[in-house]
Amino acid sequence: MFTxxxxxxxxxxxxxxxxxxxxxxxxxxxxxxxxxxxxxxAVFIGLAGMYVVLEAEFVAFVQVLIYAGAxxxxxxxxxxxxxxxxxxxxxxxxxxxxxxxxxxxxxxGILFYAIRSTAFPAAAQVxxxxxxxxxxxxxxxxxxxxxxxxxxxxxxxxxxxxxMLARKETDE
Amino acid sequence: MGDLLREPLxxxxxxxxxxxxxxxxxxxLGFVTYAIYFERKVIGxxxxxxxxxxxxxxxxxxxxxxxxxxxxKEDTIPRKADRVLFVLAPVLAFVPAFAVLAVxxxxxxxxxxxxxxGVLYYVALSGISTLAIxxxxxxxxxxxxxxxxxxxxxxxxxxxxxxxxxxxxxVMLSGSMNLRTIVEAQSGGWFWNWHFLxxxxxxxxxxxxxxxxxxxTPFDLPEAESELVxxxxxxxxxxxxxxxxxxxxxxxxxxxxxxxxxFLGGWHAPAPFLAVVPGLxxxxxxxxxxxxxxxxxxxxxxxxxxxxxxxxxxxxxLPLAIVNVFVTAGYIELFIKH
Numbered sequence: 001m002f003t004x005x006x007x008x009x010x011x012x013x014x015x016x017x018x019x020x021x022x023x024x025x026x027x028x029x030x031x032x033x034x035x036x037x038x039x040x041x042a043v044f045i046g047l048a049g050m051y052v053v054l055e056a057e058f059v060a061f062v063q064v065l066i067y068a069g070a071x072x073x074x075x076x077x078x079x080x081x082x083x084x085x086x087x088x089x090x091x092x093x094x095x096x097x098x099x100x101x102x103x104x105x106x107x108x109g110i111l112f113y114a115i116r117s118t119a120f121p122a123a124a125q126v127x128x129x130x131x132x133x134x135x136x137x138x139x140x141x142x143x144x145x146x147x148x149x150x151x152x153x154x155x156x157x158x159x160x161x162x163x164m165l166a167r168k169e170t171d172e
Numbered sequence: 173m174g175d176l177l178r179e180p181l182x183x184x185x186x187x188x189x190x191x192x193x194x195x196x197x198x199x200x201l202g203f204v205t206y207a208i209y210f211e212r213k214v215i216g217x218x219x220x221x222x223x224x225x226x227x228x229x230x231x232x233x234x235x236x237x238x239x240x241x242x243x244x245k246e247d248t249i250p251r252k253a254d255r256v257l258f259v260l261a262p263v264l265a266f267v268p269a270f271a272v273l274a275v276x277x278x279x280x281x282x283x284x285x286x287x288x289x290g291v292l293y294y295v296a297l298s299g300i301s302t303l304a305i306x307x308x309x310x311x312x313x314x315x316x317x318x319x320x321x322x323x324x325x326x327x328x329x330x331x332x333x334x335x336x337x338x339x340x341x342x343v344m345l346s347g348s349m350n351l352r353t354i355v356e357a358q359s360g361g362w363f364w365n366w367h368f369l370x371x372x373x374x375x376x377x378x379x380x381x382x383x384x385x386x387x388x389t390p391f392d393l394p395e396a397e398s399e400l401v402x403x404x405x406x407x408x409x410x411x412x413x414x415x416x417x418x419x420x421x422x423x424x425x426x427x428x429x430x431x432x433x434x435f436l437g438g439w440h441a442p443a444p445f446l447a448v449v450p451g452l453x454x455x456x457x458x459x460x461x462x463x464x465x466x467x468x469x470x471x472x473x474x475x476x477x478x479x480x481x482x483x484x485x486x487x488x489x490l491p492l493a494i495v496n497v498f499v500t501a502g503y504i505e506l507f508i509k510h
Contacts, residue, residue, distance in 0.1 A: 072328075
């Protein structure tokens with residue numbers, strides 16, 4: 001499996017993977033909401049680094065742009081809407097933990113089995129575009145224009161819905 | 173620099189890159205030192221004062237003395253602060269501020285990274301500094317600091333949206349997000365080829381949003397002295413406080429350079445007969461004008477009220493930026509494509 005020589009790409013992958021997984025684990029184990037949100041940010045930045053390794057710069061920096069902002073907002077709401085004076089008691093009981101472990105292990109098993117048993121078709125030789133951002137733009141507005149427009153309609157609907165919900169509350 | 177970047181990385185090249193980065197760091201630190209000096213001088217003159225004139229000839233060593241004082245100060249961490257985050261926040265604020273400088277092209281051949289998503293790289297990384305400011309405000313465990321951090325998050329995220337959309341017009345005209353290509357699209361010899369004239373709405377929105385992103389007067393609500401003591405960095409002292417200040421001035425450098433590149437034609441001369449002057453000189457001149465403009469704003473504008481701030485960002489700047497995108501698209505469709 002690991003027959004490839006130790007290239008810079010592989011080293012970068014392992015460093016970023018360790019970074020991302022550490023962030024994810026910390027997110028689950030830390031108890032203060034600000035710490036959790038910060039570990040979430042670490043996960044997103046690690047993923048963005050992964051995209052850079054895969055030469056998907058556009059996705060990488062959009063990831064940072066969107067999620068860095070989102071994480072700041074999440075942090076603000078986390079600070080405003082939680083009580084951080086007292087320590088919230090941990091949920092009692094062993095049962096949820098055992099169930100969670102079971103679910104996680106079975107998910108891992110299913111995913112591992114599926115990945116191992118799938119025969120990946122030889123990657124279609126896509127010509128490595130000089131400017132892949134330009135290519136993404138072209139594809140988005142020619143071949144995939146309908147899904148793209150549908151997504152924008154969906155976002156507009158969500159946006160208007162959010163405004164309606166917020167207005168209803170202020171009217172009362 | 174360009175040929176060097178395309179060659180395989182050897183230890184020698186790595187050494188050259190590291191040396192170049194350290195050199196840039198030195199230049200930026202020098203800029204920050206004298207930007208603070210000139211800011212105080214310019215504001216002094218505008219208010220009919222003299223400004224700093226005691227330390228060194230004409231007060232030239234004033235900032236050096238100030239920085240020395242900051243570094244010698246006692247480094248305090250409040251007992252009830254969140255120690256780890258309190259220490260982490262200034263670092264997290266400074267690193268993206270310096271990292272965004274990597275994509276700025278100074279001349280045709282002098283640049284650090286030739287990135288095809290240069291514009292996105294800049295705005296994405298500068299968003300991380302917002303996170304650091306909120307973090308610093310929260311970790312201080314002080315209500316003024318927290319209020320400053322909250323204001324900063326609200327303000328910087330609201331103004332990031334029009335900032336990004338105002339750049340879209342420039343990107344459309346140049347057909348690329350690579351900052352070098354954007355500058356090359358503004359060649360043509362005369363200053364009316366630069367993007368600030370065809371993109372005047374975008375330029376206006378960009379400048380206002382940029383000042384707001386910098387947290388400078390008239391948008392310096394996160395650190396409004398009269399209301400919030402000092403905002404998110406009340407509890408910081410000595411070295412860590414210096415880092416927050418440094419971050420702010422490095423962003424002044426970055427925004428001035430970015431504006432020069434996006435809207436003022438980068439290294440191009442304003443008229444063909446002036447092209448004998450090297451491009452770097454033109455870049456520095458335009459850059460200096462923008463830095464001066466920022467100081468001028470600070471000396472002459474009152475602070476925006478906090479409730480007007482959000483309304484202005486969302487109801488005025490954002491629609492203007494979107495209109496700019498539509499007008500640019502229409503212009504390209506009607507006049508350039510055919």
